[in-house]
Amino acid sequence: MQHPPEDPVRRRNFVLSTTATAVAAVPLGMQRRSVGMTDVTRAAESMNRLVEADDRQGGHQALASAALKGRDHVMELQQRNAGERVRRALYALAAEYSTMAAWACIDLRDLDTAQRRLHESATFAGLSQDPPTGLRVWVNMAMLAYQRRNWPEQLAAARAAKASPAARRDPFFGSMGRVRLALAHSSSGDRQAAKRELGAAQETLLKAGEVERPRWTSFYGPAELNHLAAIILNHNGQSAAAEAMAHRALSRIPEEFRRNRALATCQLALAQLRQGEPEQATSTATSVFTIMDGAVLPGRMRTLIGDFHRDLLRQAPSTTYARDWADRMREEWSRA
Template sequence: MVSNVALKSRMIELGLTQEELARRMNDALDEITGRPGDVSDRTVRNLVSGKTRRPIGRTCVALERVFDCPVKDLGFSPPRTAVPPEDPVRRRTFITSATGTAAASFVPASRRVGAADVERLQDGLDHLTTLDDRRGGHSALEEAALAGAQLALRLQQSGVSERVRQRLFSVAADYTTRAAWSCIDDRRLDQAQQHLGRSMVFAGMAQDSAAQFSAWNQIAMLSRQRRRHTDAISAAQAAQALPITRRDPLFASLAHARLAIGHSNRNDRHTALRSLGYAEEALDKARPVSRPSWIGFYGPAELLAITAIVQQRLGLSAEAEASSHRALAITPDRYRRNRALSTVRLALAQLHQGDLDLACATASDVFSIMEGAEIPGRIRTELGDFHRSVQDHAPKSQQAAELTDRLRAKWS
């Protein structure tokens, strides 16, 4: 049984739990029929898990009312009256929908899976990337990504050409890496490590150096979170050695930036700043070309944010503050999580220069930036580090007490 990726993605988009979806479906039925609905938590579990593939009657009506779309766009087979029984186009599922989420589509058993089918899978991956930019990593996003990878792996076992098989392995690698990233951002590091191991295998089968780069990039980030700074440097160097890095200056720039962070964490000032210089030079050479959607986050704004991290690690707080301001000035609003992280780092740079009032006010902006979404584990960790720094600098101050109260209220 394959879980309904489309429904999960739409629930993520609307911020709905299974219990909340059941409540909304019952409210919709009450509005339509004038009688309370009887949708149970078990009904919704069956819808999400894939056990129910063709909702009928009141369940079908309620789903379409809540999500404002046909049930086929939610990954379900439509009611039998909607499609003639002899229609041959509903045999295998893969990722697509009108909004780019993972949804159900089908190909006849007599036709080989082709390039258009791979592109539908990639559309679903692009939508998950957009969700991550807005909300950050969380378990529901991880599950949706893993379901997409499972689907790509299942399709490559069908009658496909060697080229399509490799592309499907590449898509599976990208989905699995997306699941790993969701765990990294949510600070579930052991789970992320497992996903990255599988992703690297799929990327190798695909012979896709861009997918391999994505995995090495995240291994570098995971190693940094675990304070294994030598491993982080080795991962960035492995990314540097890939063909995609030699072909595309944007990838080369990101690899140099990761190296800069690794060297700064080992307090190697000269090498860290030199790597930042290389990253800037490479980024200046990058030109707009077709690239995987996952690397869309990287550009001048992200390099400035990374520069602020390196400068702060090296004790250059004034420079880190300036870089954070510059990063925030050009980071698009859709990258909410990235803006929130840069804001915490700006606050830390201000604190290390002795401006307690300004630093605490800046840190409080994070809650406004992430309003309406659960704050991912990585941001929570950064806020926790900032809070501990405030306690170290001025443990009995009013600002420290107010920040403590606010964090407790938000975390509860």
């Protein structure tokens, strides 16, 4: 049988409609291009820029917002085709972004929001199966519990950090976990345990080799360990030893780590004040504002400065330097 020739326009429309139907039947994730390690690297570079901003200024709302935006981008990449290695790397990045948002909230003293972000980052860290990322979450949970003055939770989180796979495999992370445990013991008043874990953290760090680690770890080393030792010794009532450790920390903390330098300076001022040197301590505390170079003080730092302010007014309420300090403090507080 012969059929009449098919109209070319009808045939073209049929082909186009069939193709469109086939595309519509494919899930959205299948239509997007695949994701590879190049995409992971680009997302990690953005994360590193946030770490650098935190080193300079400390936690602030813009940093928390940028971290959440980065997390959303990484989770959008998760919806595309990817191999197992890429997926795990993306989950690790999602955990890092969420942890950065939580850390900014801790610095801001927005502790309820920080708690929610850390629970989220713990989920992503588990999915990533990345040991350093998991340790980072435990460390931040210990820090959050410290800010909440929840000593049992701080101790539990610090013990989890010390027992984590990253801490068992790498002395660098082992030292990080042990010093968090020392801080937890000092918070709960167990001075001997704090001293023991601090010594172990110092010895363990000496065994750490020079290997490539995530960018977020750059804050930790002998200088930061000395800073944390100053906090522990101040808690333990060993003000002279705390002052010595704070001086050692400040001699080695890089200039670009402004927030950490300012925090170590706060510990130095507190140690001097508790040794009955209020005028010297006031001069030291005033230098915190110079170090921060006009930036708004993070909430965590404001809490330390507030502690110093109350202790100074108890010791030397009517002195000229105390009045000058109070004026400067009001000026800086008005920046917030």
